[in-house]
Amino acid sequence: MKPTATRERILDAAERLFAERGYDxxxxxxxxxxxxxxxxxxNYHFRSKRALMRAVFARRLEPLNQKRLALLETCMAARANGPPDLERxxxxxxxxxxxxxxxSTGEAAALRKFMGWVLVDPGVQIERVLAEQFHEVALHFVAAFxxxxxxxxxxxxxxxxHxxxxxxxxxxxGAPFLKIASGGRLDTSDVDGVVQRLVAYISGGLRAPLASGRRRRRGPPGGSGAS
Incomplete structure (x- = not known):
């Protein structure tokens, strides 16, 4: 077996198991x-479990974040002289x-599960790798928002x-609540529909007015204020 094929098999297996069981x-x-x-x-290909995890992340997240930054650049260029379109x-x-x-339907589902794990796993090891992978993306998107x-x-x-x-x-x-609450009637495999709804939901939340309590609070914590 070619070394590259062996390496890919290890990465595939690690990705599936990390998504199912977490890093630890x-x-x-x-x-x-x-x-x-x-x-x-x-040991030959990755030296350690930590290095293997970094390779798993790099294989998926680097192309993903490159795509995000390319779309962001297009979005910003479209409104070079004004605020960018929030939905875009x-x-x-x-x-x-x-x-x-x-x-590939099976591959897409596995990748989405992996991405979900990446975003919700609270482990210290995961946080360190995410900080490396998402630092540039975070800076650019925060500036755009x-x-x-x-x-x-x-x-x-x-x-x-957040x-x-x-x-x-x-x-x-996998949105288990959605499947349970709807009795499985909603088609969560409709990627375009899911993205459209999620974009509308997030955009609405980002645009929402400040909560009244946040607007009133001006003094230091513990100080007197309006009751």
Whole structure:
């Protein structure tokens, strides 16, 4: 077997098991068993479990984030002399994650599950890799959202972007509540429909007026204020 084929099999197995069990729950023994290789092959190609995880992330997230940045550049160029279109910004952020692997239904589902895990796993190891992979994307998108929503305080914008990522992660992981609540009647495999609804939902949340309590609060914590 060619070294590149062995490497890809290890990456495929690691990706599936990380998504199913999390970083800590996916042992190297389980990964080598599913990839049908020995531990020496993992050590040869990746040196360690942490390095393997980084390679899994790089394989998926680098092309994904390149696509996001390309869409963002197009969006910003379309409104070079004014605020960018908010819906197009949101679509540039969320759509690429749903359109990965569209040529294969099984692969697309697996990739979306992987992306959902990436966004919700709280492990320290995951956070470090995400910081590396998403740093540039985060800086560019935050700057773009600030231009689109100039009246929104920075603190509020960060919270709303955080909530938006949470909504995207929920859908990517399979939206179990939606399936249960609808009795399975809704077609969650309609990627274009899902993206359209998610873009509208997130855009509405980003545009929403500040909560009345946030508008009233001006003094330091613990100080007297309106009752």
């Amino acid at each position: 729950g996916a042992s190297l023994r389980a990964i080598t068993g599913q990839a049908r290789v020995n531990l020496a092959a993992v 910004l949101v679509e540039a952020l969320v759509a690429p994650a749903f359109r990965m692997g569209e040529q 600030r231009r689109a929503l100039p009246d929104l305080p920075p603190e509020e914008l960060f919270w709303r972007i 909530f938006s990522i949470g909504a995207m992660a929920s859908v990517l992981t």
